[in-house]
Amino acid sequence: MWCIPPEQDAAFVAAMEQVLSVYHRPYDPLRPVVNMDEQPIQLVSHSRAPLPMRPGDSAKIDYEYVREGMCNAFMFVQPLAGWREVHVSTTKTALDWAHFIKWLVDHPRFASAERITLVCDNLNTHCAGSLYAAFAPEEASRILSKLEIVFTPKHGSWLNMAEPELSVMTRQCFSDRVGSQAEANERITKWYAARNERQTGIDWQFTTADARIKLRRLYPKIELR
Template identity: 30%
Template structure:
C-alpha cells in the first residue's frame, strides 16, 4: 500500500509460458566448462500468468496461473485484488490491451464504485459503446478505482515487466517442467521465494531525457 493509503499496482499478463521438460539432465559446471543445458525437450503445453507488483513494496501479490487470459479472467483477477480492501482507493498501471479496457472490467469497477448511472450497451451506446469510451471511464481521476495506461509500444514503463524478466532469467530459462501443473507450482513457489528474499521497490534510473539515435 502507498504511504497515503492508495493501493498502486503494476499489472499485466505473461502468456504462452511453455512447460518444457529437458530430454536429458543439465550437465553441471566444471573447471573450464560452463553449465550445459540439453537442447532437446518435451512440450507439455503452456500456461498464462496474471501478476501484479505492488509498487510501494516491490512484492508480487495474488498471482494467478491458468490456461487462458480472457477479459473474464482479467476481471476476476482484479476482483480478487479489490476485494481485499473493497472500500479502498486503487490505481492499476497496465498497457492498452483490449482485455484491460473490456466490458467486464468496466462493470467490475462500476460495481465496487457504486456507480449509479446506466453503462449503456457494448458497441452501441453509453460508456460501454467503444474501447475509447470504456478507457475514458476507467481512467477517470475522480473514481476511487482507476487505471493508468502506458503509451502504445511503451509497455517497458510498466514495472511488472521488469519482474517478468527476473522470472524468465531466474526460473523459466533454465528450468525443466514435467507438466503444466509442475510449471504452475514452480512459478508460485518462486514468487513466494522472491517476496521473502528479494522484493523491494524498483528505483527508476532513467531521467526522461530525449533519446538520440
Template identity: 45%
Template sequence: MCQESVLNGTPSRERPCQLLDEVLTPIPPKPNCTKKEHQEYIRKGVCNVLLAYDIDAGKRYLMVTKTKNKADYAHFMKWLISTHYPNSDKIKLVQDNYNTHSYGSFYENLPVEEARQIKKKLEFHYTPKHGSCGAARAVKYGRNRVFGSLKTMLR
C-alpha cells in the same frame, strides 16, 4: 481517511507461457560439472500468467490460467482487490495496453454491482503503446524457464 495503493505492472503482464517437457531425463552432474540436458522437448500446451506487483509493499500476486481472455482478467482483479486490498479506496493500476485490460471486462464477466465497485476503486494508467513494463519482470521471473505442466509452474 483515504487509503491509496499503487500496483505496478499488474496483470498487464499477462505473459503467455509454453508448457514444455523433456524428452530424455537429464544426466546428473558429475563433480564440478553442470547437468547435461537434451535440446529436444515435447510441447504440452500453453498457459497464461497474470502478475500484480505492489511496489510499496514489495509483494507480488500471481495467478495462472489456461486462457488469456477478459474473464480471466476480470476474475483476477476481483480476487486481487477483495483479498489483498479490501480497505483501499483507490488503487492506481499501471498496466500494458491490452484489449482485455478495460473496465468493460468487469461488466462483461461480473455482476453489474461488483463491476461498478471495482471500477470505482481502480484508476488505470497504461504503458506506452510500443513499450512495455514487462522487461524487468521477464528477467526477474525467468523468461527462458521451462515448465512441463501447470502444476510444475505453480511450485
C-alpha cells in the same frame, strides 16, 4: 527497438507523463499503486530422461523436447511495498483478467484502501467491458469504483514496473524445462513468497525529467513567430 509514428508523439508523451507522475507519488496505503502485466509460459518436457551429474562427468540433457502447451502468468506487484503475487492460468482471456482484477480489489491487503491505482498496458482485454462481460452490472460497477486505471502508452509497455519483475521471474524460475502448469505454478509461488518475505522492491530510475531530456524528440516543437 521500439518505434513511434510521428502522429502518435503527443499521445505517447501524455500517457508517459501520466504514468511517471503516478510513480512520483509517495507510499499511501489508502491509495496504493499496483502494477499488472501478463506473460505466456511455454511448457516443454524432456523427450528422454536426462543423465545426472557424476564424479568427473557433467549432466547430459537431450536437445530434443516435447511441447506440452502454454499457460499464462498474471503478475501483480506493489513496488513501494515490496509485495507481488502471480497467478498462473490456462488462458488469458478478458474473463480471466476480470476475475483477477476482482481478486485484487477484494484482497484483504487492500481492505482499507479508498482506491487502487492500477498501472497496466492498453491490451484490448484490459478494460471496463471485460468486467461487465464477467459480472453483473452492479458488481462490475463496484469493482470499477475501487480502481483508477492508468495505461502505459502504445509502444511504451516498458514503462510498466511489472515488466522487469516478470523478467526476474523468468530468469529465476524457468532457466530449465518446465513440463506442466502445476510445476510452473509451484515454482512461481515459491519465488514470489521468498521475494515478499525479503520485501524486495523496485528501484525505478526513469523520471519525468529524464524523459524530457532523453525523449525530447517526441515533445511538440513550439515555433515562435
